Each structure stands twice: as C-alpha cells, then as structure tokens.
Amino acid sequence: MSKSNTGNSSQLAHLVRRFFASLGQRSPDPSDVVWVKETLLQAEFELWEKMSPPDQRHSIAVAQMARSELPNDVTTMRAGLLHDIGKIGVPSGLITRVAAAISKPLATEDRVNRWSQGKGPLASLGAFMSYPQLGASMLREVGSDDFTVMWATEHHLPSTEWTVERTRAEVLQRADQFAV
Numbered sequence: 001m002s003k004s005n006t007g008n009s010s011q012l013a014h015l016v017r018r019f020f021a022s023l024g025q026r027s028p029d030p031s032d033v034v035w036v037k038e039t040l041l042q043a044e045f046e047l048w049e050k051m052s053p054p055d056q057r058h059s060i061a062v063a064q065m066a067r068s069e070l071p072n073d074v075t076t077m078r079a080g081l082l083h084d085i086g087k088i089g090v091p092s093g094l095i096t097r098v099a100a101a102i103s104k105p106l107a108t109e110d111r112v113n114r115w116s117q118g119k120g121p122l123a124s125l126g127a128f129m130s131y132p133q134l135g136a137s138m139l140r141e142v143g144s145d146d147f148t149v150m151w152a153t154e155h156h157l158p159s160t161e162w163t164v165e166r167t168r169a170e171v172l173q174r175a176d177q178f179a180v
C-alpha cells in the first residue's frame, strides 16, 4: 500500500470513530473540566465552554495525549484543547459533518471558498469546512499565543505545508488521529 493510501485509510478510520463518538452527548468529567480551566487563559476557556460535549471530550483527549508526550508544555496542551474551536461558529449538524467527512478529498481551498459563498447545503458544507480559519481568528482575538492560533489554521494541512514548530505539531497530529 502506498504511503498516501495508508494515510487515507487511517484518516477514514479516524473519521468513522469520531463520527460514532460524536453521537454521544455525554459531558466531559468535571475533574477534566477543572483541568481545562486551569490550563487555558480565561478568555480561551470561555470559548471552549461553547463547544458541544463530544467536541469538548475530543479536545481533552487530544490535549491529554499530547501532555503524555510533552508533559510540561502548556502551549501544546492549549493548542490541543482549542484546535477545533472554529466549530462553535459554523453549522455543524450531523448531516453536515458526515458530508464534510465524505467530501474531504474533493475540498480544495478554492472549492471550499466557492461553496461557502453560495447558498443551500453546499454553503453549510463550505462554512463547516472553513472552521480552521474561523477558529484561528477567534483565538487571535482572545489573545492566544501564535502556535495555538496557527495550529487551529493548519491542523488539517499535510505536514509539508505546516509553518508551525514541528515537534509540537507532530505530537498533536498523532493525538488528533487517535483521540475520539
């Protein structure tokens, strides 16, 4: 199997696991929420609280996996907790999420921009798929550090296109793939 096939199939497995996890509305453990509050800036925590329970649980799982590899690196933990924050500002119903997962290979930046400017279901899909950029601007506004802002923008990009510090990014990308 070629490297890109391996990448696609592990990404698909990830999407399937995330899809089933996203059906459960269970809130995160209160002790984890206390940890999130201690880890984030106050303004970041106020954004984080707006995420859906499954997205909150996913963000905690990513940040805690990253913490096990880089134990004292608060920046990496914050970036893990906030990488998907843009989802709070876009339509993200189940159908949109499934459509986004299926159409991801077709979604060039140009197409996503075109879709978001149109009307109807493609507009919701385009808006949903542009959540990394939206998240980055929300984080910039509340004063997150540069790495956190840039990881929100770049976390779906292939590693060849990253501009961020690679050690942190590799840890976070691995965690994002395995954390449901």
Ligand SMILES: [Fe+2]
Binding pocket: 083, 084, 155, 156
């Ligand atoms: Fe994401």
Ligand SMILES: [Fe+2]
Binding pocket: 058, 083, 084, 176
């Ligand atoms: Fe994620």
